[in-house]
Amino acid sequence: MTVYVKGVVFDGVDFDDPNSWNIDAYIQRGGYAALKKIIAEGITQDTIIAELKTSSLRGRGGAGFPTGLKWSFMPRSFPGQKYLVCNTDEGEPGTFKDLDIIVNNPHALIEGMIIGGYAMGITVGYNYIHGEVFAAYERFEAALEEARRAGFLGDNILGSDFCFQLHGHHGYGAYICGEETALLESLEGKKGQPRFKPPFPASYGLYGKPTTINNTETFASVPYIIREGGQKFLELGKPNNGGTKLFSVSGHVNRPGNFEVPLGLPFSELLEMAGGMRGGKKIKAVIPGGSSAPVLPGHIMMETTMDYDAIAKAGSMLGSGAVIVMDETVCMVKALRRLSYFYFEESCGQCTPCREGTGWLYRVVDRIERGLGRPEDLDLLESVGKNIAGRTICALGDAAVMPVQGMLKHFRAEFLHHIEHKKCIVPGY
Amino acid sequence: MLEIEIDGTKLTVPNGTTVIEAARSIGTHIPHFCYHKKLSIAANCRMCLVQVEKAPKPLPACATPVNDGMKVFTHSDMAVKAQQGVMEFLLINHPLDCPICDQGGECQLQDLAVGYGGSNSRYEEEKRVVPNKDLGPLISTDMTRCIHCTRCVRFTEEVAGMQEIGMAGRGEHSEIMSFIGMTVDSEISGNVIDLCPVGALTSKPFRYTARTWELSRRKSVSPHDGLGANLIVQVKSDRVMRVLPLENEAINECWIADRDRFAYEALNSEQRLTKPMLKQGGQWIETDWQSALEYVGNGLKSISREYGAESIAVVGTPHSTLEELFLLNKLSSALGAGAASFAGRYADARLTKAQQGATWLGLAIGDVAQSKAVVVVGSTIRKEQPLLAQRLRQAVKRGLNLSIINPMDDELFTKLSGKLIVRPDQMVEAVAAVVKAAAEHKQQTVPAEVADVVVSDDARSIAKQLVAAAASEGGRATVLLGNLAAHNPRAAEIAALANQLAAVTGATLGWMSEAANTVGAQVLGMEAGNALVKPRKAVLLFNTEVEFDSHDAQVALATVKQAEMVVAFSAFKHAGVEYADVLLPITPFSETAGSFVNMEGKLQTFNGVVKPLGDSRPGWKVLRVLGNLLGLEGFDFDNAEAVRKAALPQGEVGIAAKLNNAVNGVVVTLQPAGAGLVRLGEVPIYQGDALVRRAPSLQKTRDAAAPMVSLSAATAKQASVAAGDKVQVKQGDAQAQFTVAIDAGLAEGVVRLPVAHPKTVMLGAMFAPIQLTRA
C-alpha cells in the first residue's frame, strides 16, 4: 500500500485506479507540463540546474549527494556521446519504493530523465531495472512506447531540435548492480563488478563516455521541481533536506508500505502512519535506511526526525529510506545472521577483503547463532570488519560491516548472552 | 610533470603515472598481485594499499594516479595494517601446503606471506575447495590456490585477443575456468603460467618434475620463428626442465609463444640421435665419429671426382646457428658445389636472383607497432609470428589500421581495417590492385604492368590507408610479407609489387622472417630455395627433414632416394633412416654455443645450456672436423666465437650493410585465376621445425590436430561435399583421403590442406592444382 501526504513523486496519482499510470492520466494531473514549458520557453540548461540546486534535492539512491551539483559535473559541452542512466536496481533489503514509482507513475520518471538529458546535453538514456520485478520492466517499456508516440521522446521532441532516446534494461539477480559502476558494467553486458574510482562516471561512464546516474526517485522528483519551482520543493522539507521522500516501511508494523512524506517528519509520526507496531508489541530496533545502515534502538528512533542530517546525528544513515521496524521478539543475532548472509551471497567476488571478509563475518555470526560462539568472537567480528571497511573497490564492503558494527554497538549484551547460553535471549525473528 | 614524495623521497614523474610506477622508479617495491604492467588495471587484490596524505582511507597504489604534491607512505602504520589485513584475507582460503605446491619457491604469495602473515590463523572455519579444470595439454590447474587476481583472464582477453579464460560465478564461489568443454587454445597461452602469482596455473609438462631451487637458469634464444625471443632455460642435471621468457622489451617483451616454451620437450625425446650411424648392407650400425666422418669424406671425394662437384647438394634450414650455417656454406663452396641452400619451401628461383641483399623486417620490431597502417601480405600471422601478431593487436587498440592481403581470413582477434582474400595464385594480382589504387590515389602514373588489373573498393581503401599513414605527421606505414608470400610460386612478383607499393605509398617494406636465422643465412650468402628439385649424386642434409622442409615433399624425396650418398646431420632419428647412408648426431641449440640473426637484423649470441647428449656434437664442430678431414682450407676454429668472427668479420655492422629488401629485374605478368581447384598448403604452427614436431605436449594441442581439407561453403557445394564428408584428394599422381571442414574465410576454388605433416607428405607442392572427389 502506498500513502502520500504531500506528493511530489506521486503528485495526483490515484492508487485505486488501474489506469492512473498511463500517459493520459499523467498529463491530466499536470504531467509533461514541465517539459513543455522548457521547450516552449527555451529554458536554459543553467536555469534548470540552478533550480535543482535551489531545491536542495539530494540523491535518493542512498548516498544523498546533491543532485544539482552532480548534474553540474557533467561536461555539457563535451562533443562526443554522453549517457544518462537511471538506477532502478532497487535491491537493498527493505527498499521497495522505486518499484512503486515505475508501476504507478512511470511517466514522472521518464519526464525527469528527458529533462535531465536536456539539462546536460545528453541524447541517450537507459533505465536499469531490478530483474526480480520484471513486471516493472514491462510497465516501463509500455510507458516508453506511450511517450514516444506522444512525441515526448525520440527525435525532435515537441518539434524542437532536442532529441533524446530512452531504453529499459533489466538486471537478472545481482544486488551489486545497484552500485553505480557495477550497474554500468552490467549495462555493457558484463558481470556486475564495480569499477575502481576515479575515474568517476561523470568522466568515464557507460562505454567509457561521460555518464550521469541517478536513482529513480531522484529523477521522478524533477518534473515537480521544474513545474513548481525549486523553492517550493525545498519548503516541503527542511533546509539541506528539501522536498518529500518516499519511506518504505517494513517489518513489525500494521500497515507496511511506501509513505511519501516531507523530510524532517518525526519517526513516531511515520510509525503511526504505518499503523503502529503490529500486535501492539514494544519497538526494539529500527534500521532506518536500508539494510546497509546501522541499526538504532527503538527509543533513539522515537526521538528522531526522518531526514538526512537527523538520522546521521543519531548514528545511522537515511540511505534509501527503507525503514525496517523490529519489535521486542526479534533476536538480534538471528537478524544479523540473515543480513550477513545477504552480503556474503551478494559480494561480487572481485576484491579480496569483500570476497573473503563477508564470508568470514557470516560464518562467525552463524556460529554464534548455532550456539558455537566464543566470547572472543565479538572482537574478531569487529577486527575483521575493520579490515574490510574502507579497503574495498566499492561500498558493499562497508555496507556489510555497517550492520555488524551497529548491532555490536547497541546490542552487544544480547550477543554475549547468546554466546554464553548458546541460545537466543528472545524467541525468534 | 608532477611532483610526488614517497616515504620522504621527492621525485617528479610524468602525468598519468600511477603511484606503484612512481615508487618502482625509485626502487621502492609495493607488494602486489593483480597489477601487471602489460595488463589493464584491476585493483582487485588490494595488496598494494598505501597511505596517501589527506586521504582518509588507504589507496591502491596500482590504480591511484599521482597528483601534484602528493605524499605517499608505503610503510606507515596505516599502510602496513591494510596490507596485513589483505594478506590475512588471502590466506584464509589458501592452502598452506607450500612444500607440495608446484609453485613453491617461486610463489609471490609465499614470498609476501613470510613478511606479513601472522603465524597463527584467526580463521577457524572450513576452507574453500575448488575443483580443477581442464585447460588443455599445456596448463595444469590447482584452482584451490587461486587468489582471483584475474591476471590470466585479462591476459587472454587483452593480449591473446580472445577471452578464453574467465571468472565464472560470483563472490566466494567465483572460479577461474575456460568455457565448458573448451580448452585454452591460444598460441601464446603459456604466458598465463608466468602471470599466475600462485600455484593455480602451472606448466603441465613441467609439473612435479623438479623444485625450482634445484634448477639453474641459463640464457638462450628461441630457435623457432624469426623474432628471436629471449629465453631462460632451466636446467637440472644436464637436462632442460623448463623454458621461461627472458624479458626483452625490444623483442619479445615479457612474453614467449607456446612453441618457445614447450618445444624443449623434444630435447629430451627418445628420438634423439646419440651415436653416429652407418647403413651397411641395408642395416644401420652404430659407429664412432672417426669412422663415420671418414666414410662421408671418402664418399664426397669419390662422387666429386666421378660426377663433378655440382652433383653434390648441401642443404640446411634457417633454424641452425650462424656458426653452423657458415661452415656448412663454406664446406659446400670449398667442395666446389656452390652456395649451400637453406629455405627449401621457397619455390620461385627468380626471387633469389632478384634480391639485392638479405631480406629483413625493414625496421625495428618495436617500431612495427608504431606504424599507423600495416598491410600484411601472405601470412597466417598468428601462427607464423605469434608475438608479432600480439604486438600488432595492441597497436590496433591504439589506432593502428591493420589490413591483410591473404589467401585465408583466419581469426586474428583484432579489428581489421581492410582485407583482400584471394586464391594463392592471385596474390600477385591482389597486390597489383593495391599498387594501382595507390598510384591513382596519389595521381601518379600507374605502372604499366599493373595497368590492367581490376581495382576493388577494398584495394582502394587499403591503398588510401597506407598513403594517409605514411603522409601523416610522424606517421609510418608498413607493408609486411609473410611465409605464404615467400613460399608462393610467384613470390618474386609479389616481392616486386610489394616494393612498388611501398615506393608509391611511402611505406616501409619488411619481411617477417620464416625462422630464427633466415636473415643470418642470407647474410652468409646461402641460397634461398630448394636444391633438391633436380637429381643429385650426393646430398648433405643439415638439420633438414626433406619431406617437411621442402616446397614439394615428393620431388625432394625422389631426389634423396635416387642419390648415391645421403648424409643426414641431425639431432633426431628421422625419415632419413629410409633414404640416408649416414646419420650424424648434431646437437640442438641447447647444447651448443651459437647465434641467430633475427628478423630485425639483430645478432643474438648464446651458449649451450647443457652438455651434448650421448655422442652428439655441436654441428659447427662436426663440420670443422669434416672440413679438415677433406683437407679443406680455413676450418681451424677453437670455439664458436672464432667461427662467428670469421662469419661476420665486421660483426653487426656487416649484417646491417647487407640488409636490403629491394628486388631487381622481376617481370610481373598478370594472370587470370586458375580454372580449377588450387591447394593452399601452409605449414602448421607445430610442424615448422624438428623440435616442435617432437614436442609431445604441443602435438596434443588443437593447433596440432590432424589435417583436414577446408573449403568455403560455396566451393564445397560445387564439389558436392559437405562438412564431415570423407574426400579423396588428388595432386598429380598422388592421392589421399581427408575429412572436409568448412572455412568461411577462403576464396572460391581454394582447398586448404597443410603441408609439412606426416599425414600429407604423400601429396605434392604447397600451392598446386588439386582435385577432390567424394570418397
Place this chain on the structure above:
Amino acid sequence: MSDLNSGLSPDSLAQIDREVAKYPAEQKRSAVMSALRIAQVEKGWLSADTIKLVADYLGIAPMAAHEVATFYNMYDRSPVGKYKLTVCTNLPCALSGGAEAGEYLQKKLGIHYNETTADGKFTLKEGECMGACGYAPVLLVNNHTMCNHMTPDAIDRKLAEFN
C-alpha cells in the same frame, strides 16, 4: 553463419534483435543479459550449448556469456521444474512471514531449497531481496511473476492454480 542460429526460435531471435537495437551498433554485448533471459525462457534453462549459441549470435566470446550466465542468479544453469518458485527470506520479509512461507512450501512440496519435485513440476529456491518487502511474504514464479502476501492460505491457493 546460418547454422549458428538454428538453435533458437525465430521468435526468440526477433526478441533478441529488438534488445540489440537499444544499444550502439558496436555494443551488441549489452544485449547479452536479455538474450540469455530470452533463451532461458525458450529452453527452460541455460545449457552450455545455449550459452554458446547466444554468444555466437552476439559475436562475443562464449566465456564472456558464461560469466554473465553464472554471475546473475536468476539464470538457471541446470534444469528446473515447470514452476520455479523463489521465496524471499531476507530480513524485512522474514519479519513478516517470509521464512515461514519458505518452510511451508518445503513441507507442502516435500522438497528442500534448490530441489525439484519428483514429478518435475516445482523447483524451490531461496531468494534475496526482490525490492518488494512491503508485500511480504513474496514469491517469484518463473522469474517474472511476483506474488504478494503469500501466507500459507495464499500459497495453497496459488499452488492449486498450477494444478
